[in-house]
Amino acid sequence: MKRVPLVPTLVVGLAVAAMIALGLWQLLDRLPQKEAFLAQLRANPSKPAIAFPTIPDEQLLFRQSSVMCLEPLNQRLAGAGAAGYRLIVDCRTGAEGPGAIVQLGTTRDPGYRTRWTGGVVSGTIGHAPDSRSLIGSLFDHTPTRLMLVAREPVAGLAANAAPDPESVPNNHLSYAVQWFIFAGIAVVIYLVALRRRG
Known part of the structure; x- marks a missing residue:
């Protein structure tokens, strides 16, 4: 041995x-x-509604909130599973700052464009889509931006599914x-x- x-x-x-x-x-x-x-x-x-946060804070996920979109800057579609596509808009909320991301509703039209001009959006705070890869997120520790998922869809869109803590x-x-x-x-x-x- x-x-x-x-x-x-x-x-x-x-x-x-x-x-x-x-x-x-x-x-x-x-x-x-x-x-x-x-x-x-x-x-x-079930907590009281808050103003949409300017700094990403995951502890605020699923809180009720609202934001004033002064001007839609750009819009894009993101996958929404069986619902088709989510319409996501970047908003200017003031002269400075990061602005806000809002999800206005869903559509099955892959070429959909909205003529929405802005206004008050009320809904639930969720995660904004993150384009980083899994490997990229291991090295990039920038907090994922938050997004306001509208409670009432913009005309021409179907209602959003409410963000779910589960x-x-x-x-x-x-x-x-x-x-x-x-x-x-x-x-x-x-x-x-x-x-x-x-």
Whole structure:
């Protein structure tokens, strides 16, 4: 029987310990944080309406809000599943600042253009579409912009589906399980390698 190699065993041991630590972090730290955040989001629809925020803050998701669109700057269509397309408009809200993004309704016409000239939009705060790729979002930590999903659609459009707190994923338990599985697989592979070596 050959002696167990010290350096490879140390490397595998450190890797397994790191994977277990990541699993525990997801289970004991990130999961409770996400559950508390989701509880807050579920309570937001019943809270009093607020002015549309000028700075992105995910804690305000699903709050009722309103904004004055002084001038529509541009419009675009984004996918809306079975509803077809969402009409999204960038609005000027003052002389300075980032303005606001509003979702005015849905349509099945891929070439739809609105002649809406602006006004007060009331509805629910949701996430604006994010064009960053999954890999890009890992390196770009800019907060996702918020959008006001109109309660009443603009003439010619169908009503929006209200943003739903249940649409926010909570994957931390599955992440923890994955890290523990990875650690177990690494141990099994190394034990098999040691047995073949011996």
